[in-house]
Amino acid sequence: MKYFIKKTVSMIITLLIVSFLMFLVFEIIPGDAAVSKLGTEATPEQVERYRESMGLNDPVPVRYARWLAGYLHGDFGTSTKYERPVAGLLSDKLTVTLFLAVESFFFFFFISIPLGVLVAKYSGKAFGRISHLLMQIIMAITSFFTGILLVFIFGITLKMFTPYRFVAPGDSFLGFLGCLFPAAVAIALPKIATVVRFLKQSVTSEERQDYVRTAYSKGASSNRVYFLHILKNAMIPVTTILGMILAEVMAGSIVIEQVFNLPGLGRFLVSSIGSRDFPVVSAIMLYMAAVVIIINNLVDILYHVVDPRIQND
Amino acid sequence: MKKIKRFIVTRAKGFKEWFKQRTVTERIGFCILFLIMLMVLISFFYLPYDPTKMDGTAKLKGPSPSHLFGTDNFGRDVFSRVMSGLQDTVIIALGIVAIGAFFGSVIGSVTGYIGGLFDEAVMRINDAMTAFPSMLLALVVISVWGAGKYKVIIALGIAFIPSFVRIVRGEMLKLKDADYVDSARLMGVPTFRIIYRHIFPNIMPTLLSAIAVGFNNAVLAESGLSYLNIGVTPPEASLGSMLSDAQGYLLNAPWYALAPGFVMIILILGFSFVSEGRTK
Numbered sequence: 001m002k003y004f005i006k007k008t009v010s011m012i013i014t015l016l017i018v019s020f021l022m023f024l025v026f027e028i029i030p031g032d033a034a035v036s037k038l039g040t041e042a043t044p045e046q047v048e049r050y051r052e053s054m055g056l057n058d059p060v061p062v063r064y065a066r067w068l069a070g071y072l073h074g075d076f077g078t079s080t081k082y083e084r085p086v087a088g089l090l091s092d093k094l095t096v097t098l099f100l101a102v103e104s105f106f107f108f109f110f111i112s113i114p115l116g117v118l119v120a121k122y123s124g125k126a127f128g129r130i131s132h133l134l135m136q137i138i139m140a141i142t143s144f145f146t147g148i149l150l151v152f153i154f155g156i157t158l159k160m161f162t163p164y165r166f167v168a169p170g171d172s173f174l175g176f177l178g179c180l181f182p183a184a185v186a187i188a189l190p191k192i193a194t195v196v197r198f199l200k201q202s203v204t205s206e207e208r209q210d211y212v213r214t215a216y217s218k219g220a221s222s223n224r225v226y227f228l229h230i231l232k233n234a235m236i237p238v239t240t241i242l243g244m245i246l247a248e249v250m251a252g253s254i255v256i257e258q259v260f261n262l263p264g265l266g267r268f269l270v271s272s273i274g275s276r277d278f279p280v281v282s283a284i285m286l287y288m289a290a291v292v293i294i295i296n297n298l299v300d301i302l303y304h305v306v307d308p309r310i311q312n313d
Numbered sequence: 314m315k316k317i318k319r320f321i322v323t324r325a326k327g328f329k330e331w332f333k334q335r336t337v338t339e340r341i342g343f344c345i346l347f348l349i350m351l352m353v354l355i356s357f358f359y360l361p362y363d364p365t366k367m368d369g370t371a372k373l374k375g376p377s378p379s380h381l382f383g384t385d386n387f388g389r390d391v392f393s394r395v396m397s398g399l400q401d402t403v404i405i406a407l408g409i410v411a412i413g414a415f416f417g418s419v420i421g422s423v424t425g426y427i428g429g430l431f432d433e434a435v436m437r438i439n440d441a442m443t444a445f446p447s448m449l450l451a452l453v454v455i456s457v458w459g460a461g462k463y464k465v466i467i468a469l470g471i472a473f474i475p476s477f478v479r480i481v482r483g484e485m486l487k488l489k490d491a492d493y494v495d496s497a498r499l500m501g502v503p504t505f506r507i508i509y510r511h512i513f514p515n516i517m518p519t520l521l522s523a524i525a526v527g528f529n530n531a532v533l534a535e536s537g538l539s540y541l542n543i544g545v546t547p548p549e550a551s552l553g554s555m556l557s558d559a560q561g562y563l564l565n566a567p568w569y570a571l572a573p574g575f576v577m578i579i580l581i582l583g584f585s586f587v588s589e590g591r592t593k
Binding site: 025026281285292 | 440441446448449456457529536537540542556557560563564567571577578582585586589
């Protein structure tokens, strides 16, 4: 319990630090919002009146508090390019990013865990060696080149899906999930390779434990030993990595959305950087950073619940 | 003359011995890296074609003896462009790792050696920075500051510092209470000299494999940024920005995208083979 409180407090502090940095970078550095709004030909009185009405003359901490309060109430400011509230602009994009994340995490999870155990089980055999080399090669491919290869091999050459097609979730939900699938695979592949390597190491170090011999001598089949007894213990060190990957996936893959032409948060972020639409940029970045921080902390807490042997330090 | 000959002979023998001691993975890795560095060196002096010269008569031609990797939509030679793109990618990645490793080592070794409250404060900031994905950190810098080769190096270089701080500090904590450090301290060696002369050489092996891994991450991060067209700006082209140009021609000219992509894979495999061999 003490650990839980300590962890939550430190998480909130980190979030405050990050949000303050974001505020500094995007609200203070870009220059005088009044001048950029009214143009350089506005008279000093007009500028002054605008600054006063927008509260730009208040000291920085007051402005930060107001900015933060707005965020907590779901008011992310107004987009300078579209002149509409940022929150409304983001909701569609968030749907795409979140579904892509969930889909790729499922794909990743149900392939990497069994594969990792199998690679460890057959590590001396041809299967283990080949898949080890394969994992290393997959890790060397940049995620967006994986995406391009998928489009080239399965989309253009084998014509198994139509590249760059997007179905809105309102039109056909299954079609929506289907058009996200290639992108989900591209996100998942390098992560599968990472986890398989870690899990293999972890399983190999568990193989020699006493409880494994006990399980064998009680007559358990080798599959039962590997997937029931060993996996449970081997998962413990892997949990942290799984958490990091979950955080990374939930934050969205900026590059993969670009490769597959998906209208998610990442693509919107890139186009907003191009048009210097800072309210949008800061909202999306804050979302991505917050997701990573919150999930990582939740996983740390979960880690202690799963394995009470770990002492609080 | 004889002296030079003897020098070369002994060096070659030493190299042979050194090479024999490596694992097979490591040998393959070093061979790949040697070839790539050779390509980069050659690209400074010689390219088969001018990578920016357009040729209207040879648009999107397939691979042939005169154009090894074919030509792109402007009739530029893809092989020459890959070579100069590789040069840019390698230089940018080296710059990023150099910034990250240098400042990371300085901060990490000082904070690890001093310890106490100072260490606590530095590590708290460091952890907050690691919680932030390096790609996002670079995006923040670039979105305010604009794109460009040197800005990418600085933005990603800063983003790479925290991981090196953590590694060097960890090693420092392990080594600072070793007997030989104590005896050096008793002999009155100044703190600065203890850190860089007595402890640092022992951190080097760990640092080197961290640098190999970091180099790969730098290549991946840089190519990601350049792919999004917020990294290097045209006419300069890294492998990542070539891929984003080439993606539109995947149907008619797949070689244009595949060539830079595979060169990038080989580059990264080289470094990961070397770093994996070291850790074994």
